[in-house]
Structure formats: structure tokens, C-alpha cells
Amino acid sequence: MADPTPLASLSLTHVHYDPNDPISYLCAWLALVPQGLCVVYATLIWSTREIEILLMFAGQLACEALNFALKRILKEERPRQMHGKGYGMPSSHAQFVAFFSVSLALFLLFRHVPKSPAPSHTPLSMGARLGLSGLALVGAGLVAWSRVYLSYHTPKQVLVGCLAGVITAVAWFLATTAARQVGLVRWALDLCIVRLFRMRDLVVEEDLCQAGWEKWEVKRTASANTKKR
Template sequence: MADTPLASLSLTHVHYDPNDPISYFCAWLALVPQGLCVVYATLIWSTREIEILLMFGGQMACEALNFALKRLLKEERPKQMHGKGYGMPSSHAQFVSFFSLSLTLFLLFRHVPKKPTPSHTPLSLVARVLLSGLALANAGLVAWSRTYLSYHTQKQVLVGCAAGAVTAVAWFLVTAGVRQVGLLSWAMDLPITRLFRMRDLVVEEDLCQAGWEKWESKRALSSPKSNGKKKR
């Protein structure tokens, strides 16, 4: 074992210039896809929303497409980068492009917030546009960081962004069709879907709306005013 050379786990191993604060910041941006995978898993498990599961399925399909394209095109990374694997297209750029555009399409075209109630105020159109802009700006930063760190050329990043965007639009249309023809309703009644208690409410309401209304009702019942009325 002492003579065996050690290998580096490249999943989170990022090269950067320690004397350059921007390079250090870009190294953290390289971890955004891994962070988003944690967000996907957490939301799927905690909310059981089928819409989030569908989006994650599209994200994995996008990753599979990137895997295939890299091995089909076989374009090397920039010479100054010592990273392994092919560089065309950028997987980071493709990942964040799919995520940000998918979120934007959902917020602006599929999400139908309910009317305001005393315990819940849905996101306004302005808020949804701002959130979409923030997601797209974050994707732009991550994509730019790949060229700054010399992991990819500008062309590799642009192709990655284009591949992610095309996949996001295509997946959005496919899932819209699945809803339209009733396949999703059929799938929601399957024993395996009901076993995991999957639901389809996020297209109509805020993720925390149902829990918040339940909490407000409980507070109202346990408040001093409510107890006073019961005693009378």
C-alpha cells in the first residue's frame, strides 16, 4: 500500500489560483451543480412533489446527453488545464442552463398561484420574474467561471449553455404533453406512486402553503382569545 500512488476524487477537486480572489470565488461556483443535486434530493424527499421529481428526471437526462456528446465530439480541454476528460460541451454550463431555464419556464408558464388568503400571499408575477432572473444570472456566473478557471474554452461553454437550454425547453414541452393527455394523472394513481405519497400541488400553490395554513389554524385554536370563547 505504501508504494501505491494515490488518486484524487475529481468530483469536488477544483484547480484555482490561491493568489487570485476571483479564481477562489470561481472554485466555489464549480460546486453549484453538486449543491443543486442536494437541493433536488431534499425537496423530493420532503415535499413528495411530482413536478420536482420530473424536473430532476430531465436534469439527469441532460447529464446523460452531455456524457454522450463529450464522447462523440472528443474535444480536449484548454492546454493550460490539467483536468481529466473531454471539454466539449461544458457539463457545468449545461447543468445550470437546464436548471435555470426549467425553473424560469415553471415560474412563468406552469405555476398557477392561488388567490391570496388571510394566511397566504402567493408570489406575484414581478417576484417570479425576479426569481427567474436571479436563477439565470447564477447560471451565467457558473458558466463564465469555467472559462476563467481555464477548464473550458468559450465555445465549449456556449455549446453547453445551448444544449442545456434546448433540453430544458424540450423537457418542458414533453412534461406539458404528459399532463395534457392524462398520463401524469394515471401515473399518480399507480401503487408505487401512492406508496411514496407523491402529490401534484406545487403547480397551484406555494410549497409551504398547506403547512402554514395548518399551523395558523392550530395557533388560532390555542390562542387565549379562542380559549376564552370556548369557556364562555
């Protein structure tokens, strides 16, 4: 019999690590964070229809396109002990998580200004938002560090990736802020195709879980009053 057709490996989640090293195993899971965040983006965009999340995802894709271009311009090889393919400068993982964490921090600290609509539920305090921002930045740092630990990148490649992600996040935040100020976001939300998908812009002023909570409280109170009667 003739040999069967050789099979290829889908490298999207193909991560090399040392099975005898628990830290290496943890780093292998950290390597999947960007893929997980893409799932989170898609889920939140579909479930909330918030234009702010869509804008952030658009910036994330632009950051990835920049990384693709930079790698092919700089053409710096990965470390010699690296088993994968492609150029290493800058680290796409580091750039991805740096953009995400900085964008999230900028949103929570400067753009998200929720009002306190009810005494029964108060929005996230500035301290809580600082804590969430700090956790996002620490998580991004762990993902970036894991790329060096697994020998997928040199420290310089990771640092440049982080720098590119931070610069892109700040630039995108300023660009979307300007778009809001001149009315481009409001104009886009009035387009027929955008209205067809029921896109909205509430998360900037609304608490992250308040809208559904208010509806539930009204329903719960009405139900309780009905039972009393």
C-alpha cells in the first residue's frame, strides 16, 4: 500500500514547552491568552453590541497588522533554541497583550464615567478600576515574560513588542477620543447598517452591569408586590 498523505499541524495553538518544568507548562498556557482574548472580544461584541468594544477590537486588529509589517521590515530571527517559524522582532504576543491591557486601563480610568443610578447598586469605584487596570497590566507582563522563558523571543524582542503595543494603544485611544469629540462615533451609530445590528454606546456612562440589574429589580419588586396583594 502507498503511504498515506502526510498530515500537517495547525500551529494556532501549537506551543513547545518542557514537560518536566511546571513553570514552562504554565507559560504554555499563557501563550494562549491572545486567542482567548479574541474569543472574549467576539463574545462581548455580539452580546452587548457596544461600539466601544468594537472600536477597541478594531484597534487590536490594527496593532496586529502593525506587528505583521514590523516583523517583515526588521526581519530579526528568533533565538536559536526556538522551535517555531517566522521572525521574532517584535513579539506579537507581547504587543497584543500590551495593547489590550493599556487600552483597558485607559478606558477604565479616563473614558468610563458611570453615573450612580440607584442607591441599591453603586458603580465601580476609582480604586476598583485602578485594581482592575493593575491586574490587566500584571497579566500582560506575565504573558510577555513567558515568551522569553519559552525561548520564543529574546528580551529585546519582547520589550520592543510591549513598547509598540503601548504606543499603539495610546495613539488609538487619542484617535477614538477625537472621533467622539467631533461626532464621528455618533454619526456612525446613526447609519442604517449599524442600527441594523443594534449597536449602542452606553458602557461609557453606564455601569458595566447596571442596565440588566435595573430591569431585574423592577421585575422582582413587581413580583413581590403582586404576591403581597
